[in-house]
Structure formats: C-alpha cells, structure tokens
Amino acid sequence: MSLFSLFGALEIGLIFSLVALGVFISFRLLRFPDLTVDGSFPLGGAVAAILIASGWDPFTATLVATAAGALAGVATAMLNVHLKIMDLLASILMMIALYSINLRIMGSPNVPLIMEPTLFSVLQPTWLTDYIARPLILVAIVLLAKVGLDLYFSTQQGLAIRATGSNPRMARAQGINTGAMIILGMAISNGLVALGGALFAQSQGGADISMGIGTIVIGLAAVIVGESILPSRKLLLATLAVIVGAIVYRFFIALALNSEFIGLQAQDLNLITAVLVVICLVIPLAKKRLLRRRNV
Amino acid sequence: MLSAKDLKITFNPGTPIENPALRGLSLDIPNGQFVTVIGSNGAGKSTFLNAVSGDLAIDSGQIVIDDTDVTKQPVWERAKRVARVFQDPMAGTCEDLTIEENMALAQQRGERRGLGKAVRASMRDGFRESLATLGLGLENRLSDRIGLLSGGQRQAVSLLIAALQPSRILLLDEHTAALDPRTADFVLQLTARIVAEKQLTTMMVTHSMRQALDVGERTVMLHQGQVVLDVSGEERKGMDVPDLLAMFEKVRGEKLSDDALLLS
Numbered sequence: 034m035s036l037f038s039l040f041g042a043l044e045i046g047l048i049f050s051l052v053a054l055g056v057f058i059s060f061r062l063l064r065f066p067d068l069t070v071d072g073s074f075p076l077g078g079a080v081a082a083i084l085i086a087s088g089w090d091p092f093t094a095t096l097v098a099t100a101a102g103a104l105a106g107v108a109t110a111m112l113n114v115h116l117k118i119m120d121l122l123a124s125i126l127m128m129i130a131l132y133s134i135n136l137r138i139m140g141s142p143n144v145p146l147i148m149e150p151t152l153f154s155v156l157q158p159t160w161l162t163d164y165i166a167r168p169l170i171l172v173a174i175v176l177l178a179k180v181g182l183d184l185y186f187s188t189q190q191g192l193a194i195r196a197t198g199s200n201p202r203m204a205r206a207q208g209i210n211t212g213a214m215i216i217l218g219m220a221i222s223n224g225l226v227a228l229g230g231a232l233f234a235q236s237q238g239g240a241d242i243s244m245g246i247g248t249i250v251i252g253l254a255a256v257i258v259g260e261s262i263l264p265s266r267k268l269l270l271a272t273l274a275v276i277v278g279a280i281v282y283r284f285f286i287a288l289a290l291n292s293e294f295i296g297l298q299a300q301d302l303n304l305i306t307a308v309l310v311v312i313c314l315v316i317p318l319a320k321k322r323l324l325r326r327r328n329v
Numbered sequence: 330m331l332s333a334k335d336l337k338i339t340f341n342p343g344t345p346i347e348n349p350a351l352r353g354l355s356l357d358i359p360n361g362q363f364v365t366v367i368g369s370n371g372a373g374k375s376t377f378l379n380a381v382s383g384d385l386a387i388d389s390g391q392i393v394i395d396d397t398d399v400t401k402q403p404v405w406e407r408a409k410r411v412a413r414v415f416q417d418p419m420a421g422t423c424e425d426l427t428i429e430e431n432m433a434l435a436q437q438r439g440e441r442r443g444l445g446k447a448v449r450a451s452m453r454d455g456f457r458e459s460l461a462t463l464g465l466g467l468e469n470r471l472s473d474r475i476g477l478l479s480g481g482q483r484q485a486v487s488l489l490i491a492a493l494q495p496s497r498i499l500l501l502d503e504h505t506a507a508l509d510p511r512t513a514d515f516v517l518q519l520t521a522r523i524v525a526e527k528q529l530t531t532m533m534v535t536h537s538m539r540q541a542l543d544v545g546e547r548t549v550m551l552h553q554g555q556v557v558l559d560v561s562g563e564e565r566k567g568m569d570v571p572d573l574l575a576m577f578e579k580v581r582g583e584k585l586s587d588d589a590l591l592l593s
Contacts, residue, residue, distance in 0.1 A: 185444075187446060187447055187448070188443070188444045188445060188446060188447055189433075189437060189442035189443055189444070189445055189446075189447045190442045190443060190444060191447070192426070192430060192433065192434060192442075192447040192448075193434070193442045195423070195425065195426060195430075196423050196426065196434055198425075199423040199424065199425040199426060200420070200422070200423045200424070202384075202415075202420060203420060203421060203422060203423055204405075204423075204434075205403075205404040205405045205408070206382070206404065206408055206412075206413045206415075206421075206438075207405075207408060207434050207435055207437070207438045207439075208405050208406070208408030208409060208437075208438045208439040208440070209405055209408075209434075209442070210403075210405045211405065266425065266474060
C-alpha cells in the first residue's frame with residue numbers, strides 16, 4: 034500500500050468518524066435505529082456543494098449543511114414522537130424523501146467542486162501538500178467534535194438524552210420530556226452526519242446523489258469495529274473507540290483493495306464490509322469460548 | 330394532598346374484551362399520610378396508580394395535587410409533584426448510567442435541565458451520605474454502572490432517589506413484590522423510614538394484607554375499580570388479616586374467591 038493511499042484512507046476514515054459519532058448517538062445512546070443517515074450524508078454534501086458553487090464561503094456553507102442535516106434529524110424524530118410512526122419506518126421514510134430533496138437542491142445528479150475554494154483549500158498552509166494537510170485539518174475537526182460531545186453528554190441536558198435512550202419510563206418519571214430529548218438527540222446525530230457529508234464533498238471534488246448509499250452500514254461498521262477494539266461503557270472512551278473504529282475500518286478496506294494478491298476489486302467493497310462486521314461481532318464470542326476451554 | 334375524583338378508565342371500549350378498570354374511583358389523601366392500597370388481581374390498583382402518575386390517561390374524572398389540577402398533565406410534567414418506585418427493580422434506574430449519574434438525574438426531578446455539569450463534585454458528599462444510610466456499601470461505588478447492582482440494591486437506590494428531591498406524592502407500586510423475602514423486608518423498613526423522615530404523602534400498592542396493615546396509617550381496599558373499604562386510626566390498629574377479610578366480605582356481601590392471592 035502506497036503512502037498516498039494510506040493518507041487517503043486516513044482522510045476518508047476521519048470524515049466517516051463524524052458519521053460514526055452520529056450513528057453512535059442515535060443507535061447507542063438513544064437506541065433509535067436511524068437510517069436517515071443515508072439521506073442526511075448526501076444532504077450535507079449537496080447543500081455545501083451548491084452553496085460553494087454559487088459563491089458562498091466554505092465555512093458558512095459547511096455550517097448551513099450541518100444545520101440542514103440537523104433539520105432532517107428533527108423531521109425523522111418528529112414523525113416518530115408526534116405522529117407515532119415506528120422509529121425504523123420513520124427514518125426509512127425520511128431517507129427516501131431526502132433522495133428527492135437532494136436532487137432538488139443540487140438541480141442535477143452531481144455538483145462538481147473543482148476550482149472553487151473549499152474548507153481544505155482555505156485552511157491549507159502553503160508549505161504543506163494537500164494529502165498531508167487535509168488529514169491534519171480533519172483531525173482538528175474530529176477532535177473538536179469528540180470533546181464537544183463528551184462535554185455535552187455530561188451536562189444535565191446530555192444526561193437527560195442518555196437517560197431517555199436507556200430507560201424512557203424512568204426518564205419521564207424524573208420529569209424528562211423524552212419526546213423533546215429524542216428530537217434534540219436526532220438533530221445532533223444527523224447534524225454530525227451532514228457535516229461529514231459536507232466535508233466529503235469538499236475533499237472528493239463534489240457532491241453526488243449516490244454518495245449516501247450505504248452510509249449507515251459504514252457508520253455502524255465503524256461503531257462495531259471500534260467497540261470490539263476498545264470495549265468500554267465510559268463515554269470518553271466510547272466516543273474515542275468510534276473514531277478509531279472508523280479509521281481502522283477504512284484502513285482495512287484500503288488494505289484489502291490495494292493488496293493485489295488477494296484479487297479484490299472496488300466492487301467487492303460491500304462484501305468486505307459485511308465480512309469485517311461479522312468478524313468483529315464474532316470476536317467477543319470466540320474470546321469467551323477460548324477462555325472457557327482454558328479454564329476447563 | 331392528593332385528591333382523585335370519580336376516576337373512570339375503560340380498556341378496549343366497544344370491543345368484546347371491554348374492561349372497565351376504574352368505575353368512578355374517589356380518594357382523598359391529606360398531606361403527609363401514608364396509605365396502603367390492597368385488592369385482588371384486576372381490582373384496579375395499578376391502574377389507579379398509573380392514572381395518578383400520568384402513565385394512563387383517564388376517560389373522566391379529576392386528579393388534583395395541592396390545589397393544582399394535574400389531570401391533563403403528561404407524566405414528565407407531573408414529576409415535579411410525584412415521585413415513583415416501580416415494581417420491576419430494573420425500571421427505576423438507568424442501567425447504562427453510573428450510580429452518581431442516576432442520583433444526579435433524580436435530584437433534578439421536575440427541574441429545567443440546562444448545560445450545567447450534571448454531576449458536580451459538590452454533590453458527591455451528599456450522595457455518599459444518603460447511600461451510606463442503606464448500609465450496603467454503595468457509598469464507595471459512586472462511579473459504578475448501576476446495572477452491576479443486584480435487584481434488591483437497585484430497588485433500594487430507586488427508593489432513595491425518589492426522595493432526593495422534595496415531592497408532594499410518593500407512589501409505590503408493589504415495589505417489594507419482585508424481591509426475595511429478606512430483601513423485601515429491608516426495602517419495606519427503608520420505605521417506612523424515608524416516608525417518616527421526609528413526611529411524604531405516600532400511596533403504596535401491595536399484594537400482601539400483612540404488609541398493608543404493618544406499615545402506614547391508613548388502608549384502602551379496591552374492588553372492581555372502586556374503593557370498598559377505608560380504615561384508619563383506632564379501628565385499624567387492632568386489626569389483623571382475618572378482620573380485614575371479614576370486613577371485605579361484609580361490605581361486598583360475597584365471599585372472596587381468591588383469598589389465596591390476597592394473603593400471599
């Protein structure tokens with residue numbers, strides 16, 4: 034594997050760690066199986082790309098994209114909380130609705146960003162080449178997001194969101210408006226995913242309507258890989274695990290695709306993902322069996 | 330004080346399995362009184378409790394707590410005035426959160442939750458102190474996940490945190506039923522102590538007539554969604570389980586078919 038593809042994998046891994054953090058919030062903290070992600074990731078990309086292409090500065094464009102994702106999360110949560118639609122179904126409905134919305138926003142199936150300034154081109158110091166500068170910028174953004182989440186989820190409000198996911202009946206009995214907490218949590222989750230989408234579009238030279246396909250699988254894979262590398266119930270470590278998981282996952286993919294002797298090609302990506310997730314899910318079980326055999 | 334007026338709830342109305350669970354139940358509990366509620370299966374005990382807490386919406390009637398009509402308030406809004414311990418020891422606490430996080434959650438019951446730190450160092454001494462009164466050694470395990478505790482320990486903590494924040498009404502829903510006899514006894518003693526200490530207006534639903542007479546100052550029996558028996562003061566002091574049964578039979582003019590259930 035070349036150094037170039039190594040940095041490429043790190044870059045995409047870091048971007049997807051934002052997605053994975055979002056998925057962690059919905060699936061793990063709120064226990065809300067949220068597939069909106071497949072729509073809010075390209076939504077972030079679409080909004081950022083179209084705004085930058087029409088002359089907005091990349092910072093504002095990225096912020097607006099994040100807010101758009103948050104709004105999508107609010108919509109899914111409201112379908113569930115106020116209209117009593119089952120969580121999974123609500124998120125699937127939102128996901129397919131977003132496909133059309135994203136096409137509307139972009140006006141065409143893709144919006145290229147070739148010469149336009151991006152967050153990366155603006156922040157990149159002149160003495161650094163872009164394949165090193167980009168991961169560095171992303172590390173800063175991801176760390177900021179991680180620390181922000183760690184702090185937020187240890188506040189009274191953050192704790193109320195975690196209680197809502199863990200035991201909604203108890204949460205209500207403690208005076209927590211669980212519906213409002215689900216909406217808030219889903220906004221944060223999908224905002225992060227859209228931020229990932231906005232950065233992805235800017236790093237990969239444009240937004241594409243199909244860029245969201247399988248986002249949820251990648252996000253979940255990252256969460257599961259992370260949890261098997263660094264199993265911890267402590268929030269500080271759990272968010273770190275999710276980030277590590279996203280990067281490790283991306284390295285595995287790059288390794289598999291770049292090792293010619295295995296003979297895998299780009300179209301095998303989803304198969305590799307599935308196998309990787311199965312391996313990570315089986316590891317704890319195998320470990321337990323091994324320990325038991327040793328004790329006998 | 331708690332005042333329930335003519336509460337009616339019918340489950341599955343208009344269907345063959347229509348079930349009028351509460352049929353015009355009225356009950357007034359003055360401030361600081363500890364009432365035990367008994368009745369056979371299906372008498373409406375849990376339904377009544379859920380109606381007071383807001384978990385179940387009533388079809389008609391009115392629930393007033395301290396001059397405030399709470400009939401239309403959702404559970405989380407009533408939580409300002411109502412604290413509750415569930416029958417299931419796992420239901421009263423969040424297993425993914427630590428002991429101190431659970432206590433911090435409960436300490437803020439009914440208050441606005443902002444961006445302040447949830448668990449502050451200054452709270453920990455208070456938490457340790459109240460946990461120490463349980464005598465279970467939990468005061469040294471503040472940052473342990475509460476899921477690691479046994480059912481009895483968790484129920485004791487549930488009870489403790491229900492009284493952390495001053496409330497008007499404490500609802501106990503057969504909260505010792507899922508525990509082994511020794512632990513159940515411990516939790517019951519704890520209940521009596523906390524209620525006396527904090528002078529809480531308390532309603533305790535129980536399956537056991539023995540328990541109903543042993544704790545509290547007043548015993549109410551429900552039957553078919555109505556209050557059929559209400560004893561307190563001198564009359565209650567001299568009572569034993571057979572007396573209670575006899576009174577019930579006199580009131581209803583029928584023999585109880587499920588004595589076994591009531592006595593268990």
